Amino acid sequence: MLKHYKPWPEKLKTRYKELGCWEDKTFGQMLSDRASIYGDRTAIVDHQSRVTYKELDKYVNQLASGFQRIGLSREDRVVVQLPNTLDFVVVIFALFRLGAIPVFSLLSHRDSEIRYFCEFSEAKAYIIPGDGYGYDFEQLAKTIQTDVTSVDTIIVADEDGGDFYSLNDLYENETALPDIKADDVAFFQLSGGSTGLPKMIARTHNEYMYSLRMSADVCQLDETSVYLAVLPAAHNYPLSSPGVLGTMYAGGKVVLSSGASPDEAFPLIEQERVTITAIVPPLALIWLEAVPTRHYDLSSLRVLQVGGSKLSAEAAKKVTPVFGCTLQQVYGMAEGLVNYTRLNDSDDVIIQTQGKSMSVYDDIRVVDEEDNEVAQGEIGELLTRGPYTIRGYYKAEEHNEKAFTADGYYRTGDLVRVSEDGYITVIDRVKDQINRAGEKIAAEEVENYLLAHPAVRDVAIVAMPDKWLGEKSCAFVISRDQDLKETDLIAFLRTEGLADYKMPDRIEWMANFPKTAIGKVNKKELRRLIEVKLNEHN
Ligand code: J2J
Incomplete structure (x- = not known):
């Protein structure tokens, strides 16, 4: 059993198996099954390739064999930072078959995040994209390999690996692969988080397979479905709700796009006859505006999923008239629960x-601040547990005490209202997080970086409303130095290697912070202050 991983309690494992939720299938087996049922149907399409289920199954075995030859094996953690390409799918399935554990990072992550993922998961390998993605990943990989002792293998998803392995050279004759169990950890995903360091979420084959099987069912997918992934496929939403994996579960076709703009997505919808795709609310606004001015045939689209952050009712109303398809709102979380x-x-x-x-x-x-259940229809924090919601973060015992209840409920940090028939409306959140266009920023993580600047005495980061992104981040800063400028702080964060989306969108200078009755920084008041200021300028 993977060290530091707290497995599901035996009683629950038995229960979920008896209930038929967990089917004891691994992702490796799921792909072979699909290859035998849907062999000649197209599985994956990206900007340059198109492969059938049978071909995909073969490539995955060949790559798993190559990974095995260079020393990757069961339970080795492998940080995977790849764009939406066929390589991404082959790599993760090859790792699944080997029992190695992908750690899903996003292309936008930089030195600070990758270093932490590698160190915290004690990764053995790091897989990066080739040129053409706007950043020197090879340089980053060199630094990581030098600084993080566990990382001894770097693989570049390019024909030329330079100083490292080229992914293309690792496709080899198929060799015997280990026997993987469905209760094993399949991969690590990152939590949106609200604390100083991102938490890692370990998911088993069993629980995750159930999540995507249910998703495929709710979304009525079958082998004629065509799913377009425009959001980064490593994220829980496009990976499993029903996403890339749910579509493969159903035997459908997955189209991978590296961009999400209308000019990239709409032609793909037309050409591939896409039936379902998933976007975040800010993209929905852009797509809604773009439809009348672009002349693509979008008539194949049956479902437009919107989730990741709150969609306004005003925008929601426009989806069906503009796209001629059904809107599906999706409220999910990498920790599990999907609505x-x-x-x-x-x-x-x-x-x-x-x-x-x-x-x-x-x-x-749905509970109040004392964990008492609120009356039906009242607002409270959503707590949840179930067959595909984790019972604790990886290697985070202390934090788990706070993030989960003693009887195993995950505290979502979301304030919701639930109707009598179980429909949820997300009202607000209690967690210290900014939801910037669906990308989650843990305020404390960025605050800690800013506090490391010698001229920063104190800092508090809050969400401020934004017409397009839903929310942006505003850092209130108490400076020791009158000459300190916004550009100095942003430059500082860049040298620290923080991902771009975490950079504060605005800095407000303060002499003091408003405090709550018990003396904590009053972030509610700060949010109000910035809102008032924004309104004054409108
Ligand atoms: C309001 N807030 C939402 C929504 C997520 C499917 C869809 C999304 C995610 C995801 C996911 C929201 N309205 N429709 O993993 O499988 C906010 C909540 C939630 C947090 C989780 C999936 N949909 N949210 O967004 O792990 O605050 O997952 O707790 O990135 O996003 O973020 P994340």
Whole structure:
């Protein structure tokens, strides 16, 4: 068993198996099954390739064999930082078959994040994209390899690996692969987080397979479905809700796009006859504006999923008239629970709510600050547990005490209202996080970086409303130095190697912070202050 991983309690494992939720299938087996049922159907399309299920199955075995030859084996952690390409899919399935554990990072992550992922997971390998993605990943990989002792293998997804292995050279004759168990950890994902350091989420084959099987079912996918991934496929939403993996579960076709703009996505929808795709609310606004001015045939689209942050009812109303398809709101989290509006729900439910949990075995509680359940229909924090919601973060015992209840509920940090028939409306959040266009920023993580600047005495980061992104981040700073400028702080964060989306969008200088009754920084008041200021300028 993987060190530091706290497995599911035996009683629950037995229960979820008896209930038929967990089917004891690994992702490796799922792909072979699909290859035998849907062999000649197209599985994956990217900007340069198109492969069938049978071909994909073969490539995955060949790459797993190559990985094995260069020393990767069961339970080795491998940080995977790849764009939406066929390579991404082959790599993760090859690692699944080997029992090695991908750590899903995003292309936008930089030195600070990658270093932490490698160190914290004690990764053995790091897989990076080739040229053409706007950043020198090879240089980053060199630094990581030098600084992080566990990392001894770098693989570049390019024909020429330079000083490292080239992914293309690792496709080899198939060799015997280990026997992987469905209760094993399949991969690590990153939590959106609200604390100083991102938390890691370990998911087993069993629990995750159930999540995507239910998603495929709710979204009515079958082998004729065509899913377009425009969001980074490593993220939980496009990976499993139903995403790339749910579509493969159903035997459908996955189209991978490295960009999400209308000019990249719309032609793909037309050419590949895409039936379903998933976007975040800010993209929905851009797509809605773009439809009338672009002349692509989008008539194949049956479902447009919108989730990751709150979609306004105003925008929600426009989706069906503009796209001629059903809107599906998706409210999910990498920790597990996923809620969907159903395809046959009334317009009112689809426009006003963020959906209903997908499994009858999801336990949902809505509680007040003392953890007492609120009256039905009242606002409170959503707590949840169930067959595909984690029971604790990886290697984070102390934090788990706070993030989960003693009886195993995950504290989502979301303030919601649940209707009598189980539909959830997300109202606000209690967690210290900024949801910037669906990308989550843990305020404390960025605050800690800024506090390391010698001229910063104190800092507090809060969300401020933004017409396009939903929210942006505003850092209130108390400076020791009158000459300190916004540009100095941003430059400082860049040298620290923080991902771009975490950079504060605005800096406000303060002499003191408003405090709460118990003397903590009053972030609610700071949010109000910046909102007032923004309104004054409008
Ligand atoms: C309001 N807030 C939302 C929504 C997520 C499917 C869809 C999304 C995610 C995801 C995911 C929201 N309205 N429709 O993993 O499988 C906010 C909540 C939630 C947090 C989780 C999936 N959909 N949110 O966004 O792990 O605050 O997952 O707790 O990135 O995003 O973020 P994340």
